[in-house]
Amino acid sequence: TQLLEQSPQFLSIQEGENLTVYCNSSSVFSSLQWYRQEPGEGPVLLVTVVTGGEVKKLKRLTFQFGDARKDSSLHITAAQPGDTGLYLCAGARYGGATNKLIFGTGTLLAVQP
Amino acid sequence: GAGVSQTPSNKVTEKGKYVELRCDPISGHTALYWYRQSLGQGPEFLIYFQGTGAADDSGLPNDRFFAVRPEGSVSTLKIQRTERGDSAVYLCASSTGLANTGELFFGEGSRLTVL
Numbered sequence: 544t545q546l547l548e549q550s551p552q553f554l555s556i557q558e559g560e561n562l563t564v565y566c567n568s569s570s571v572f573s574s575l576q577w578y579r580q581e582p583g584e585g586p587v588l589l590v591t592v593v594t595g596g597e598v599k600k601l602k603r604l605t606f607q608f609g610d611a612r613k614d615s616s617l618h619i620t621a622a623q624p625g626d627t628g629l630y631l632c633a634g635a636r637y638g639g640a641t642n643k644l645i646f647g648t649g650t651l652l653a654v655q656p
Numbered sequence: 657g658a659g660v661s662q663t664p665s666n667k668v669t670e671k672g673k674y675v676e677l678r679c680d681p682i683s684g685h686t687a688l689y690w691y692r693q694s695l696g697q698g699p700e701f702l703i704y705f706q707g708t709g710a711a712d713d714s715g716l717p718n719d720r721f722f723a724v725r726p727e728g729s730v731s732t733l734k735i736q737r738t739e740r741g742d743s744a745v746y747l748c749a750s751s752t753g754l755a756n757t758g759e760l761f762f763g764e765g766s767r768l769t770v771l
Contacts (some may be wrong), residue, residue: 549698576759585660585747585762586699631698633760643689643712644760646698 546570547634547647555653556622564617564650566632573635575608575615576644580629622654658682660763662748668769669738677733677766681750688731689760690723691747699747705731706753738770 550565566575574593578586590599592608592615599606603626605618615632632647661680669675681688686707691699701715708728716722720738725731735742745767749760 547698553696584764585749586760587762588759591759629696633698643701643704643715645701646691649696649698651696 546645547632549630549632549647549650551650552648553651553653555655558623558654558656559621560654562619562622562652564619564630564652566615566617566647568613568634570634570636571612573612575612576633576635577606577615577617578631578633578646580631581627586629586631619652622652624654624656627652627654660748660750660761662746662763662766664766665764666767666769668771670771671738671740673738673770675735675738675768677735677746677748677768679731679733679748679750679763681729681731681748682761683729685750685752685761686728687751687753687758688725689749689751690731690733691749693745693747693765702733702746735768738768740770743768743770 547566547568556562574591576591577589579589580586590601590606595610595612597608603620607616630650633644635644663678688705690702692702693699703713703716703723704711705725708725720736722734745765747762747765749762751758751760
């Protein structure tokens with residue numbers, strides 16, 4: 544069962560456009576991470592958000608953690624072809640000895656030149 | 657290299673065969689994770705090791721799947737009596753395990769195809 548639902552599932556846009564990817568859950572997470580994955584490679588961490596309402600910026604990427612720590616968004620400004628890839632949110636829920644990271648369903652982004 | 661290494665990168669086997677997938681984590685990383693990923697989907701959690709012990713194996717789909725990490729470094733994911741539905745990319749990741757918000761470093765994955 545996938546606890547984190549991402550939308551849209553697939554997005555094809557032109558270079559220079561803006562976009563937002565959403566990551567939603569009914570569960571509360573202690574922290575949330577965003578990863579980007581290119582074909583044939585493993586996911587690579589972009590950012591970690593910990594506090595409800597937190598906003599982090601990474602160049603043209605803006606990440607927000609919901610106030611209730613159940614959802615998050617990723618906004619890309621002026622997308623470039625190099626932004627193409629699979630974007631994954633991942634939530635951490637802490638309890639006992641476990642420290643596992645649960646990944647979202649993924650958003651496949653294609654930026655056309 | 658300094659990253660997470662997975663072997664083999666590709667494995668084609670026949671239904672019913674036994675398969676082993678190996679993961680060599682970043683040196684010094686105490687936490688090790690196995691995930692399974694289908695094309696265009698998010699990775700599905702399988703098992704998480706802290707040191708030599710499996711801290712959480714709740715994601716293993718059934719008793720055909722087993723993983724070990726006997727010396728707290730290299731891990732092997734073992735799949736018995738493979739089925740066509742086991743076909744996927746198996747990803748391994750490691751982290752320092754020191755912080756709950758720690759970054760996971762992934763290998764490139766082992767692509768398993770069961771014919």
